[in-house]
Amino acid sequence: MADSSLLRVEHIAGKGRGLVASQPLKSGQVILTESPLILYSSSPLFPPPPSSSYCDHCFRTLPTTTSTVSCPSCLNHHFCSNKCLSSALNSSHSSILCQALSSLSNSPLLQQQPLQRQVQARFVVALHNLALTDAASSQIDTLLSLHGTPDDSILQDANFLHDLISPLFNNIKLISVDVIAEALAKDRINSFCLMEPYNPNGPQRSIKAYGIYPKATMFNHDCIPNACRFDYVDTTDNDDDDGHNNTDMIIRLIKDVDEGEEVCISYFRIGRDYATRKKILMDDYGFVCGCERCKIEATWNEDKIDDDGDVAEHVRFLRKYVCDVKNCGGTMAPLPPKHDDSPSNVLECNFCGNFKITDHLI
Numbered sequence: 001m002a003d004s005s006l007l008r009v010e011h012i013a014g015k016g017r018g019l020v021a022s023q024p025l026k027s028g029q030v031i032l033t034e035s036p037l038i039l040y041s042s043s044p045l046f047p048p049p050p051s052s053s054y055c056d057h058c059f060r061t062l063p064t065t066t067s068t069v070s071c072p073s074c075l076n077h078h079f080c081s082n083k084c085l086s087s088a089l090n091s092s093h094s095s096i097l098c099q100a101l102s103s104l105s106n107s108p109l110l111q112q113q114p115l116q117r118q119v120q121a122r123f124v125v126a127l128h129n130l131a132l133t134d135a136a137s138s139q140i141d142t143l144l145s146l147h148g149t150p151d152d153s154i155l156q157d158a159n160f161l162h163d164l165i166s167p168l169f170n171n172i173k174l175i176s177v178d179v180i181a182e183a184l185a186k187d188r189i190n191s192f193c194l195m196e197p198y199n200p201n202g203p204q205r206s207i208k209a210y211g212i213y214p215k216a217t218m219f220n221h222d223c224i225p226n227a228c229r230f231d232y233v234d235t236t237d238n239d240d241d242d243g244h245n246n247t248d249m250i251i252r253l254i255k256d257v258d259e260g261e262e263v264c265i266s267y268f269r270i271g272r273d274y275a276t277r278k279k280i281l282m283d284d285y286g287f288v289c290g291c292e293r294c295k296i297e298a299t300w301n302e303d304k305i306d307d308d309g310d311v312a313e314h315v316r317f318l319r320k321y322v323c324d325v326k327n328c329g330g331t332m333a334p335l336p337p338k339h340d341d342s343p344s345n346v347l348e349c350n351f352c353g354n355f356k357i358t359d360h361l362i
């Protein structure tokens with residue numbers, strides 16, 4: 001876990017809260033490592049997938065050669081190891097959760113619902129699970145302190161899901177219909193996706209799970225970010241000794257950052273064109289980006305991209321930090337600084353995991 005004194009929350013004009021460096025920070029530095037407050041599968045509850053391709057607890061892709069373990073009660077949820085099964089039975093797949101999920105997948109009411117509502121049902125089940133933990137009320141307060149306000153469509157979702165799900169958890173008082181509506185609104189804006197592993201020949205990577213990471217979600221967006229997120233869902237061993245889990249989110253700096261400078265990530269792959277970025281940011285996050293790159297690209301002349309002379313700074317940035325591996329387009333960030341504090345010249349892609357040596361950092 002990075003030192004929490006590295007960043008402070010500040011009000012940023014036109015953006016709400018944001019994270020600002022409390023001291024000069026170095027490119028490659030890990031500035032945040034965080035576990036999810038809520039993590040839930042992106043699969044619809046109905047129809048149940050014929051065979052799951054990932055562990056229902058840690059979301060690692062299940063090996064095809066070795067056998068996996070199933071929940072002894074429902075047989076519908078699969079785990080990569082006995083260790084994951086046993087952790088799941090005490091948390092993400094406790095007996096009350098198992099019964100709730102089974103009952104929901106057999107519910108004719110839910111079966112008629114669109115995919116999005118079925119995934120929301122998973123979130124609301126995870127919310128009830130959070131309400132059963134010892135630190136329930138502070139964790140729910142944390143969730144409700146995030147950005148996002150319910151609109152009419154979320155209020156309808158909340159009413160439907162409250163009636164369907166609350167009775168399965170004996171109507172826990174902490175989770176009223178209003179709390180469900182608020183939480184759904186927070187989830188819509190603040191959840192991060194955990195993705196299938198990169199495959200150069202396969203289809204687009206699909207989403208395995210959604211997670212809410214309350215500190216990481218304080219980062220605002222920039223189309224030329226100075227930090228980016230990494231996760232190692234399929235490559236990290238869960239090691240109880242250092243307390244790191246494979247579902248942890250890691251935020252690493254792409255460039256040096258001055259004290260007082262805002263640290264931003266990109267909410268999607270940075271290579272996307274202006275029109276696509278503009279649409280995603282408005283439709284999914286409700287804002288118009290005013291970053292330097294958007295200002296230039298709003299009146300962009302495409303020919304400039306091939307001009308090797310006086311190219312805009314963001315074009316140099318993209319050439320350097322967009323991964324050029326086939327069908328990737330992820331963001332590359334330097335590895336953490338070396339022991340003598342000098343910057344690493346090795347860049348790692350946050351999407352395909354490729355490494356590349358660079359001559360100089362901009």
Ligand SMILES: C[S@@+](CC[C@H](N)C(=O)[O-])C[C@H]1O[C@@H](n2cnc3c(N)ncnc32)[C@H](O)[C@@H]1O
Nearest residue numbers: 014015016017147190217218219220221285287
């Ligand atoms: C995940 S939250 C980030 C934290 C948020 N600013 C807060 O106050 O909690 C995403 C929301 O922050 C705001 N935001 C993020 N980046 C922004 C930007 N570049 N310009 C304007 N608003 C931004 C938008 O309201 C967006 O829906």
